[in-house]
Amino acid sequence: MQIMVNGQLVQYKDEGKGRVILMLHGWGATLATFDDLVSHLSKSFRVIRLDFPGFGGSPKPDDSWGVGEYAQLVAGVINKLKLDELYAVIGHSFGGRVIIKGIANNYFRPKKVILVDTAGVKPPESVKKAMYKSIAKAGKVVTALPGLKTLRPTLRKKLYGAAGASDYLNAGSMQKIFLHTIDENLLPDVHEIVQPTLLIWGENDTETPVDDAQKIMSELADGQLMVIPDAGHFVYHDDPTAVIKELDAFL
Numbered sequence: 711m712q713i714m715v716n717g718q719l720v721q722y723k724d725e726g727k728g729r730v731i732l733m734l735h736g737w738g739a740t741l742a743t744f745d746d747l748v749s750h751l752s753k754s755f756r757v758i759r760l761d762f763p764g765f766g767g768s769p770k771p772d773d774s775w776g777v778g779e780y781a782q783l784v785a786g787v788i789n790k791l792k793l794d795e796l797y798a799v800i801g802h803s804f805g806g807r808v809i810i811k812g813i814a815n816n817y818f819r820p821k822k823v824i825l826v827d828t829a830g831v832k833p834p835e836s837v838k839k840a841m842y843k844s845i846a847k848a849g850k851v852v853t854a855l856p857g858l859k860t861l862r863p864t865l866r867k868k869l870y871g872a873a874g875a876s877d878y879l880n881a882g883s884m885q886k887i888f889l890h891t892i893d894e895n896l897l898p899d900v901h902e903i904v905q906p907t908l909l910i911w912g913e914n915d916t917e918t919p920v921d922d923a924q925k926i927m928s929e930l931a932d933g934q935l936m937v938i939p940d941a942g943h944f945v946y947h948d949d950p951t952a953v954i955k956e957l958d959a960f961l
Contacts, residue, residue: 712767715786721767722760722787726752729797731961732820733759734784734805736829737888740766743802746950751957755797760787762804764884774886777894781812788818798822798961803829803918803943807896814899823907824960826953827915827943830896831922900929907933908960910953912941934960 712721723741725748735743741759748757761768762780771779788796799820801809806828812818907930911923920937927933936956941948 713787713790715783715790718763718771718783718786719769720760720763720783720787722758723748724756724758724791726754726756728755730793730795731755731757731798731800732784732788732793732796733757734799734801734808735759735762735765736803736805736827737891738765739802742766743944744800744946747800747946747954747957750954751961755961758787758791758793760784762808764887770884771887775891776887777807777811777891777896778815780808780891781815781817784808784812785817796820798824800824800826800957801828802826802946804891806830807891807894810896810899810903813905814896814902819905821905822961823903823905824910824957825907825926826910827912827918827945828909828922828926829892829918830894830900831918831925832893832895832897897925897929900926903929904931906960908956909933909935910945910956911935911937912943912945912948913937913939914941915943915945917943 711724712719714720721741731751733741733744733748735741741761744759748759751757763775763783764770796818797820799809799818801807801824803826806825807830809823809825810828810830813820813823909923909926911920913920923935923937927935938945938949938952941952946953
């Protein structure tokens, strides 16, 4: 299904009946990433999930959005679908960023919050952002050398891969938005979340390490952290049974 929100076309799904749960995916993913979780949750709840603009079936924004604009978009979806009572929000990675910003700015007020391997803890002096820009510049210089025309895509990919910057490389036309969104430290905003909050984290997450979860926990008024052994950044794919168990207990 599709709706227009503030001039932006948004793809979404609305499944199940009961109290409303809104699910927000991470960077580079789509609403389909939650298929297994929704198959379970929709038996007891009304579950709504959407493709963020620039992903899946939602066209890229015309402007270089930041986290705030995405949070406003989510607020618009909630209003458009007339979701007067939002029981819970679940956000993975970038989706967690949007949830933190949205609650801090009072764009939406769920009764419960679930953050899964959430981004938003900014490395000192935006280390990653500086790295992405440096690698981008290096990539342009190296691949511009005479005789390397046919190897340019491969070399650029290797440069980004060596720096762990695959998200930036894969961002394509969304690279400016990507850099814009990762530059904001959301820990001060976490302090504004007073709702009961569950953090679910993969023990082996290298994108948003468990240390980030502990920093978020320190700012929460009512939080609990569940670390899933032997799981990575996509913890709900690595161990869906353990994640569903935690969701059921919390919800």
